[in-house]
Amino acid sequence: MNSEQEHRTKIQEYYTIAQPYYRFMWHGKSLGLHYGLWTENVTSRTSAIIKENEIMADLAGIKENDLVLDAGCGIGGSGIWLAEKRKANTVGLNIVDRQLTRGRHLAEKEKLGQKVDLLKGDYQRLPFKDNMFDVFWSLESIEHATNLEDFMKEAFRVLKPGGKIIIAATFLGDKKDISPEEKRQIDVGQSVAGCFNDFRTAEANVEIMKEAGFVNLQNLDRTEWVMKSSGQMTKMCRMGLPVARVLSALHAVSPILVLNNQWGTYQEGLFKSGATSYNILLAVKP
Ligand SMILES: C[S@@+](CC[C@H](N)C(=O)[O-])C[C@H]1O[C@@H](n2cnc3c(N)ncnc32)[C@H](O)[C@@H]1O
16 A cells, blocks of 8 residues: 555544544534634534634635535535535535545435535545636645645646635644644644644645645634634543543544544644644635
8 A cells, every 4th residue: 555545544544433423522513524713703613613614605705506626525514505505516525435425415315415416536636627616615624635736736727717715724833843742742633634744834835826826815814713612622532532542442442532532632732832723725716
């Protein structure tokens, strides 16, 4: 197995095992595997998760019948929301079968099967023709990329002229002196969920987007708005960690869940220290 395949296998294993935990412990009815944005009037994580869809859709100006590619779509939550609320046509792309199966079921249940397609594929090698999509949407998925240049080039290729790319993600923060402990914590994220293989600052990502050909770039730091969710994750994972350790020692659950709980306890601190940041990047294909 080459390192690309190993990387994909790690992601597939992680999301296959973690799927029920996301479902029952995190997203509820929102169907989103992301932090969510706690703007002024948001009072719950479910609303924050939906709010993030809303904010991104507004920034990208998504309108009726636009064709949106949701690259790294989880269980299709954003695509379903965009189809229902913005009347867009959406294609969710993912490498994890379990999530795709769940997403298809959810889209059918919402009677949105005609507007929501879910396909297996790698966002660094998109199985689509040039100039197809109005919007390329990546919500907390670029963290898994192994080559950001390939990711941006592919996004550029499949967008129509005038099409928009919108990315929300955790990036390497601007803090100059990442401590050995912070580096160790980031490495846990890498080892458990296959993220941060090509970890660079939001500004560095903007440069790569420019090189790919994008114009009108915006880089919005929204770290403040994810602090509540990352705080909730810390609490949840601190409680879950001892349980996961015992169950894993008894071979009742996968050791991935121990690492996952560990990783969950680090994310808030990394944002607080500036080792990481949460940004939304927006640009246009001329
Ligand atoms: C944190 S989840 C976010 C899911 C979704 N965007 C959401 O907000 O609910 C990251 C997703 O990216 C997907 N992913 C990771 N690497 C990928 C790749 N190379 N190609 C396509 N999807 C990928 C994972 O399988 C997972 O579904």
